[in-house]
Amino acid sequence: MRYSFIHPKPKRRLDRESRLLGVFFVITLLMVVGFSLFLWIKKGMLVDEIGQMDGEIRHFKEERADYNRQIERILALSGKYEAIQTGNTLLKESIRNLFDLVPDQITLTKAMLNRDGLVLYGVTPTKEVYNYLLLAPLKSVFQRNTTTFYPLKNGWWRFVSVNEGSMESGEEE
């Protein structure tokens, strides 16, 4: 229903100060929202990076475990190699000593050297040669010596000498 000769003029909802306040408020709000958005995006990126880092850490842990296993294996191999090397050196030395022990008159046909002892097969011209030239040094090395002679057609003797209880290994009778 119209009663007035004129129509009311359109009015602003806010006064100048309120509008200014509103503009500042909107700007502040935009800044806060923008900063929040920035933080949110940054956080997302950091979470992604943390995820990636976790993956890398897991990967590195797995690699480290792998390397540790390899190191252990290498160390074991190295130990084994050293043991073999030592064994071989000892064996080599033992064989050299053994062959040094054997006089020229005696011929060895077979020799079996193991951890428990030494078994020698060979031919000797006489038992005395054997007893004086070979058995004496063997007795100084082994604690138990058992020799079995077999006569050959040419007058020589085949012998089998079983020597056990190496004094170096500390084995006692």
Place this chain on the structure above:
Amino acid sequence: MGKLQRYFWPKSLLLFYLRDETIEAAFGYLEKDGPDLVERRRFGPGEKGRFEAWYRELAEIYPQTYVGTFLETVKQGAFPGCGPRAWQMFGIESALNNVVCIDGKWSAYVSSVEMKWFEQRFKAMTFDYLFSPFVLLYTSIRRHETWRRQCCCAVLHRKGLAFLVIVSPDEGFCYAQALALGSGDAVLDGTLATDETEEELAFDLDMLDEEDVEPIEDVDVFGEFKEESGESAESEAGDENALEMLEYNLNFFEAIKEAIERFYKDDRYPRAFVERVVLYDLEETGDDFVRYVEDELFMEGAVVHADPLQIMAELVAEEGA
């Protein structure tokens, strides 16, 4: 929301009207449950600047402040009917007048020049509502139950100027006229002023002679006034004032009487017999006027305290901001 609304983007009102050189103003809020005028101020002669400063202050605080007033110019009026045919019938040129149709039944108009002049008087202000005093009167009289039973003549009066509206239960709005008082003559709106002048006055005098009714000027009203006034009229100055007041009241009464006679005589207006005169008085004319009405016109008279600010506030709320 209730009164909370006034704290959040309130719609507010600054309404005022002129009483001589005095500005009666009120500030209030337009709320869902109606207008609420919270502050009234009176600005005396020469305080227009202070009033405009108040307006600026309010407009700054409340950007949605609607300014309204009613036009107290003489060149305005109202007539039954709406539309070009009614305008033509009452000789209203739409190019020279602002016309508003009320309830689809009657129209109020004001001279565009006078409206602009009024707006120029308050250049510093932007008006949102300019009401016709006839709309105010019509709205006020319709709020009283009496108009449903009796044909009422409502008069809004301030010193020197009166606006008259006749409303009947059957026809609704019947007649309106702006009256410039002081000289004793009613200043009519454009249509009537051209149509009826001396002839009508002559008729009035003849009629008075024929009916052997004693003219109101000859009645010893002053004597009665003196009796009633008693001690207040002791001094000479008091006597002069009382005399002036009496003369003014008589002129006012004569103007009302003539306006009613014009209504009866003019065939363009609906037929109705005025039984009651209600004076919405912004001054203190009061009892004398009622006595004249009752004694001379044999009608019921009543004086009602008018609050144009509250009526305007309600009109604004009804029209919607």
